Amino acid sequence: xxxxRGHLEHCAINTACFGFRDPLPNVIDAxxxxxxxxxxIWRREVDGYDIKMxxxxxxDAGLKVTGYCRSTPLVTKSDAAFHNSMAENARAMSDGKxxxxxxxxxxxxxxxxxxxxxxxxRMQVREGLAHLLQHGHxxxxxxxxxxxxxxxxxxRSVITRLSEALDLCDSIEGSVTTPQIGVLIDVYHTFWDVxxxxxxxxAGQAHRIFGFHVNDWLNPTQDVLNxxxxxxxxxxDLRGFRAVIERAGYQGLVEAEIFSDQNWWRKPMAETLxxxxxxxxxxx
Amino acid sequence: xxxxRGHLEHCAINTACFGFRDPLPNVIDAxxxxxxxxxxIWRREVDGYDIKMxxxxxxDAGLKVTGYCRSTPLVTKSDAAFHNSMAENARAMSDGKxxxxxxxxxxxxxxxxxxxxxxxxRMQVREGLAHLLQHGHxxxxxxxxxxxxxxxxxxRSVITRLSEALDLCDSIEGSVTTPQIGVLIDVYHTFWDVxxxxxxxxAGQAHRIFGFHVNDWLNPTQDVLNxxxxxxxxxxDLRGFRAVIERAGYQGLVEAEIFSDQNWWRKPMAETLxxxxxxxxxxx
Numbered sequence: 087x088x089x090x091r092g093h094l095e096h097c098a099i100n101t102a103c104f105g106f107r108d109p110l111p112n113v114i115d116a117x118x119x120x121x122x123x124x125x126x127i128w129r130r131e132v133d134g135y136d137i138k139m140x141x142x143x144x145x146d147a148g149l150k151v152t153g154y155c156r157s158t159p160l161v162t163k164s165d166a167a168f169h170n171s172m173a174e175n176a177r178a179m180s181d182g183k184x185x186x187x188x189x190x191x192x193x194x195x196x197x198x199x200x201x202x203x204x205x206x207x208r209m210q211v212r213e214g215l216a217h218l219l220q221h222g223h224x225x226x227x228x229x230x231x232x233x234x235x236x237x238x239x240x241x242r243s244v245i246t247r248l249s250e251a252l253d254l255c256d257s258i259e260g261s262v263t264t265p266q267i268g269v270l271i272d273v274y275h276t277f278w279d280v281x282x283x284x285x286x287x288x289a290g291q292a293h294r295i296f297g298f299h300v301n302d303w304l305n306p307t308q309d310v311l312n313x314x315x316x317x318x319x320x321x322x323d324l325r326g327f328r329a330v331i332e333r334a335g336y337q338g339l340v341e342a343e344i345f346s347d348q349n350w351w352r353k354p355m356a357e358t359l360x361x362x363x364x365x366x367x368x369x370x
Numbered sequence: 371x372x373x374x375r376g377h378l379e380h381c382a383i384n385t386a387c388f389g390f391r392d393p394l395p396n397v398i399d400a401x402x403x404x405x406x407x408x409x410x411i412w413r414r415e416v417d418g419y420d421i422k423m424x425x426x427x428x429x430d431a432g433l434k435v436t437g438y439c440r441s442t443p444l445v446t447k448s449d450a451a452f453h454n455s456m457a458e459n460a461r462a463m464s465d466g467k468x469x470x471x472x473x474x475x476x477x478x479x480x481x482x483x484x485x486x487x488x489x490x491x492r493m494q495v496r497e498g499l500a501h502l503l504q505h506g507h508x509x510x511x512x513x514x515x516x517x518x519x520x521x522x523x524x525x526r527s528v529i530t531r532l533s534e535a536l537d538l539c540d541s542i543e544g545s546v547t548t549p550q551i552g553v554l555i556d557v558y559h560t561f562w563d564v565x566x567x568x569x570x571x572x573a574g575q576a577h578r579i580f581g582f583h584v585n586d587w588l589n590p591t592q593d594v595l596n597x598x599x600x601x602x603x604x605x606x607d608l609r610g611f612r613a614v615i616e617r618a619g620y621q622g623l624v625e626a627e628i629f630s631d632q633n634w635w636r637k638p639m640a641e642t643l644x645x646x647x648x649x650x651x652x653x654x
Contacts, residue, residue: 197605198589204607208564237521239562240589240605250564278523280492280534305482305524310594321481322526323488 087332090340091367098124098152100299100343101131103358105351110135113142118147120359124339126297127185128155129178137184140300144186152189152339153230153270153297154182159195160214161207161244168210172370175214176221179229188338189228189296191270196241196303207244215267216258222266230296231255235278235312248276248285255294268294271331272343274301274314277322283330290334298331298368299343300324312347316361328370340370371616374624382408382436384583384627385415387606387642394419395427397639402431404643408623410581411469412439413462419466422569428470436473436623437514437554437581438466443479444498445491445528448618452494459498460505463513466486472622473512473580475554491528499551500542506550514554514580515539519562521594532560532569539578552578556627558585558598561606574618577651582615583627584608584654596631599638600645602653624654 087244090096099117101110108116117125118305122128125144132140144151157175162168182190192215200207215229222229233251234243245251251269259267276282289295302320307313317324328340342362343351350358374380382402385394392400392417393608401409403426409428416424446452476499484491499513506513517535518527535553543551553567553573560566573579584611586604591597602610612624626646628634634642 202605202607204561235521236519236562237594240587240591246562247564277488278520278530280531303524307524310521321486323486 087329090370091094094121094366095123096340097122097366098126098150098339098341099339099359099362100126100155102155103129103342103344103362104355105347106131107351110140114143114147114149116355116359118149120363122149124150124152124341126152126155126343127187129181131340132181132185139179141185146267151185151187151339153191154178154185154187154189156191156193159199160192160195160211161195161200162210163200166322171340172217175218179218179221179227180225181228183225187227189230189268189270190222191297192229192231193234194231194243196239196243196246198240204239204244211244212254212258215254219258219267226287227266229261230270230298231267231340232272233275235275235310247279248282248289252285252289252292252294256292261292265292265294267294270297270299271295272299272301273322273324273327274299274303275329277303286330286334290331290336293335295331295334295336295338297338297341298336299341300328301342301344312345314344314345314346316350317330317342317365324370340364340366371613374654378405378650379407380408380432380624381650382623383627383643383646384410384625385412385630386439387626387634387646388639389499389631390415392639393633394424398427398431398433400639400643402433404647405484406433406647408434408436408625410437410439410518410625410627411435411471413465421465424621425469428588434623435469436625437475438462438469438473440475440477443483444476444495445479445481445484446494446569447484452498456498459502463502463505463511464509466580467509467511472483473552473554474506475581476513476515477518478515478527478529479502480485480523480527482524488523490527495528496538496542499538503542503551507615510578511550515551516554516556517559517631519559521606528582531563531565532573536569536573536576536578540576545576547577548596549576549578552580554581555579556583556585557606557608557611558583558587561587561611570614570618574620577619579615579618579622581619581622581625581627584612585628592632596629598630600628600634601626601649608654624650626650
């Protein structure tokens with residue numbers, strides 16, 4: 087297991103930690119200055135900037151870009167909306183590639199994004215991913231499916247369990263030595279599952295772990311969407327979880343992603359970065 | 371599939387639908403008068419009453435008693451607390467038997483009820499259920515484990531998936547023709563799971579479906595604990611779900627359980643009963 091103490095180059099910051107208040111170039115500079123090795127960026131932050139300028143700034147800052155966040159829902163109410171989603175996602179994937187991202191992150195959409203039929207929603211997801219995988223091949227960008235905590239099945243993701251996401255990858259791509267489609271594993275979304283360790287090992291053996299998110303589950307949690315905890319402030323055994331991920335072969339960046347509108351999003355970015363650095367080195 | 375129209379005798383009301391405001395004898399009478407076939411009762415409502423009097427009242431009202439709700443957490447912080455939980459649960463099971471309940475409902479406790487180690491918590495649950503199963507045999511009362519939506523893994527139940535609950539039953543009791551330990555399946559807690567239909571069939575084949583709860587998932591949901599929806603007000607395909615349950619062989623009561631502190635718990639019991647009756651016959 088890697089030692090993160092003194093090795094923030096193994097750690098990445100998802101810009102969602104800061105609540106999208108500062109302009110992206112400032113965030114890039116601050117994350118790099120704090121010594122982190124990588125960053126994950128959202129489409130909303132890129133809007134209005136020249137992508138090549140941003141890509142150059144990221145390179146100059148010495149930051150790897152993990153995921154480009156994130157997909158337009160693949161679950162849709164009509165064929166027209168589905169085709170529109172395909173076009174939007176393909177464009178965003180190309181932007182992600184231009185930014186130098188390792189993968190494009192998929193949050194596939196919930197039951198309420200579609201016709202209301204959960205089985206049909208899952209078929210749309212499979213069809214959409216299979217289609218976009220071709221684009222991923224053509225531009226050499228990986229696709230990472232993020233299974234979400236089942237509490238979001240209605241409004242965010244019909245893909246809930248890690249095993250489900252892996253079954254989906256297998257069914258779309260089959261067994262290959264260098265997968266183009268894989269998973270983004272977030273502790274918040276997966277720690278509850280009795281077979282998560284076993285499924286992480288399976289994911290690692292298939293070389294499908296493209297990204298790894300850390301944060302924490304606060305007790306009590308005020309809001310399941312925007313009251314995520316800083317690593318160490320909640321109940322998840324983060325070090326135990328990372329041990330399994332690394333035993334499964336994952337050697338990529340460990341990325342913090344914290345949605346916290348009542349707490350961290352109200353603090354200065356510098357303070358949040360300082361606490362993130364400390365927690366990566368002591369509890370993750 | 372049974373026709374519920376004109377057949378409220380197949381339907382039961384969990385008293386949690388009313389927010390525990392009225393004295394239990396009044397609730398029993400109101401549920402019976404509304405034509406329902408069964409009722410599920412909570413320990414807190416029984417406190418202070420003579421159990422034999424309540425049992426007689428239930429019999430006189432012609433109501434079956436489905437579940438007696440519900441267990442003291444089996445997940446505990448110490449051996450002393452665990453032994454205390456065993457004693458309290460055994461006493462409550464005896465009360466449930468005296469009331470004529472078909473089963474005692476287990477909500478096993480969350481990570482935060484114990485030492486913080488989720489794997490150890492699950493071992494405590496297994497040990498506790500195995501111990502209480504002996505008491506269940508001795509008094510001829512069934513034990514029903516209710517897997518809860520994973521959003522509750524920290525504060526309410528380390529058993530989340532139906533498959534997990536069934537694995538637990540199998541591991542404790544083995545394969546028997548007349549199981550004493552089984553599951554209580556609630557749509558709210560299980561509908562998100564990609565293999566729930568398959569696991570319901572498995573549960574039915576093993577004769578382990580002891581109870582079936584209906585309600586609905588509102589979109590948006592204000593609070594994942596106490597903002598459950600009346601059947602038909604949310605997104606769950608209730609009729610499709612019941613079809614699978616009955617195809618799996620379940621012929622017991624279909625029970626409504628709705629926690630709703632901002633809506634249904636503020637309405638008069640008579641109004642809630644009327645709407646429950648209508649929804650059972652039109653959307654379940």
